[in-house]
Amino acid sequence: MINFPMLERVFAVVGGIIVGGVAAHALRVDWKTPGLDNAIFKLMLALLALGGVIAMLAGLNVLGNFGKA
Amino acid sequence: MAVASLPHGAPDAHHGGVDQLYAETRELRLQGFLLFLVSDVVLFSSFIFAYLYMRSSGQGWPPPGIGRLDVAFAALNSVVLFGSGATMHYALENWKHGHFNRYALLMVATIILGAAFLGGQGYEYTNLIYNEHVTWAGSGVFGASFFTLTGMHGFHVFVGVWYLTILLLQSVQGIYTKDKYFGLTAGTLYWHFVDVIWVVLFSIFYLI
Numbered sequence: 062m063i064n065f066p067m068l069e070r071v072f073a074v075v076g077g078i079i080v081g082g083v084a085a086h087a088l089r090v091d092w093k094t095p096g097l098d099n100a101i102f103k104l105m106l107a108l109l110a111l112g113g114v115i116a117m118l119a120g121l122n123v124l125g126n127f128g129k130a
Numbered sequence: 131m132a133v134a135s136l137p138h139g140a141p142d143a144h145h146g147g148v149d150q151l152y153a154e155t156r157e158l159r160l161q162g163f164l165l166f167l168v169s170d171v172v173l174f175s176s177f178i179f180a181y182l183y184m185r186s187s188g189q190g191w192p193p194p195g196i197g198r199l200d201v202a203f204a205a206l207n208s209v210v211l212f213g214s215g216a217t218m219h220y221a222l223e224n225w226k227h228g229h230f231n232r233y234a235l236l237m238v239a240t241i242i243l244g245a246a247f248l249g250g251q252g253y254e255y256t257n258l259i260y261n262e263h264v265t266w267a268g269s270g271v272f273g274a275s276f277f278t279l280t281g282m283h284g285f286h287v288f289v290g291v292w293y294l295t296i297l298l299l300q301s302v303q304g305i306y307t308k309d310k311y312f313g314l315t316a317g318t319l320y321w322h323f324v325d326v327i328w329v330v331l332f333s334i335f336y337l338i
Binding site: 080083 | 157160161164201202203204205206208209210212213215216219220223315318319322323325326328329332333336337
């Protein structure tokens with residue numbers, strides 16, 4: 062019997078690590094790129110990396126852990 | 131306006147004139163697009179603060195009789211959307227470096243991931259409405275604010291999926307070049323904006 066909630070959590074954690082890592086890497090590469098659009102991109106990438114970390118923590122049950130309602 | 135007023139086949143249309151005009155007006159168009167995004171931020175912010183105010187005024191959250199939202203599924207769906215932000219970023223980078231095939235592949239991946247997020251949201255809505263009996267009009271402030279905000283965001287994702295599809299088709303037709311690709315920059319900004327709004331919505335509805 063497949064435990065779907067557990068699978069969802071595993072994929073959320075793995076995906077969060079990948080997305081957060083990729084966004085952080087892109088931010089590091091683009092850090093010195095000048096221009097208004099690139100400044101916005103850097104802000105967006107930082108928030109995207111944060112989103113990846115948040116999703117990972119939610120998958121790990123660290124965030125959003127309310128217990129049984 | 132100046133670009134639109136240039137007649138087709140004008141003597142300088144295929145030489146320096148259009149390129150120069152493009153370079154001169156690029157910052158203006160960028161600022162105009164950013165103003166559009168700022169107006170969208172104001173729209174979302176007003177709904178988000180209204181939701182937070184009503185939530186803090188109530189007795190417990192979610193209200194009695196309404197179960198917790200499915201955090202695990204929402205986290206997975208969020209990763210799908212955030213992943214599309216990463217693929218979109220690298221699609222633009224590949225376009226800048228002239229790697230068209232990789233650009234097209236990443237654009238298609240972005241579109242598929244965006245559509246997958248919408249599918250996930252549809253699944254979640256179906257589950258909430260038919261299994262949990264949470265509705266927009268019948269579940270008080272919680273249902274109204276949840277469906278309004280996530281629905282508004284979902285509509286933005288839906289528009290974004292079409293927007294990116296049109297951008298991909300335009301780039302296949304050769305409308306954008308290695309030096310003139312403001313449309314793709316605007317599309318990337320829009321898609322990142324949609325991602326970032328979801329970081330906030332995911333946090334306030336599912337995590338706090």
